[in-house]
Each structure stands twice: as structure tokens, then as C-alpha cells.
Amino acid sequence: xxxxxxxxxxxxxxxxxxxxxxxxxxxxxxxxxxxxxxxxxxxxxxxxxxxxxxxxxxxxxxxxxxxxxxxxxxxxxxxxx
Numbered sequence: 001x002x003x004x005x006x007x008x009x010x011x012x013x014x015x016x017x018x019x020x021x022x023x024x025x026x027x028x029x030x031x032x033x034x035x036x037x038x039x040x041x042x043x044x045x046x047x048x049x050x051x052x053x054x055x056x057x058x059x060x061x062x063x064x065x066x067x068x069x070x071x072x073x074x075x076x077x078x079x080x081x
Contacts, residue, residue, distance in 0.1 A: 042069040 038054075039046050041063040052064040065073075 038064045040064055040066040040069055042066075042072075 036049050037046050038049055038052060040052065042065060045066060047064075047066055049064070052066055053070060055063045055065070057063060
């Protein structure tokens with residue numbers, strides 16, 4: 001009885017690992033150039049990473065900002081003065 005439960009648990013674990021592995025493969029960028037591109041955190045346009053300013057929040061969250069959005073933020077901060 002216990003061997004049957006362990007076998008079922010193992011099969012469920014194996015199926016789960018295959019499912020999550022497939023999902024991870026589907027989320028990989030398909031174009032090699034996509035590895036070097038990110039979306040701006042404000043306007044959501046895609047840019048090459050060299051054209052973006054990046055800021056890290058905490059240990060893992062990385063935000064990217066394009067030149068247009070940085071200039072817009074600067075203009076907005078000047079209006080408030």
C-alpha cells in the first residue's frame with residue numbers, strides 16, 4: 001500500500017517537473033537579439049539594454065528606463081518646483 005502511494009507521488013512529481021520545464025522552455029526568448037533587449041518600465045517599449053538606464057530595487061527587481069521617459073520625469077519634477 002505505501003509503495004503504491006510513493007509511486008503515485010513520484011509520478012505526480014515527475015509530471016509536475018515536466019510541465020514546469022516545458023513552461024520554462026516556452027518563456028525563453030526565441031530570437032537571440034531578445035537576450036539583449038528589455039522593456040522600459042514606464043512606457044513598455046522594447047529597447048536594446050545599452051539604450052536603457054537600469055536601477056535595481058531590493059535584491060532581485062531590475063527596472064529599466066528609456067531616455068524619453070527619464071526626460072519626461074525630469075520635466076515633471078521641474079514643474080512641481
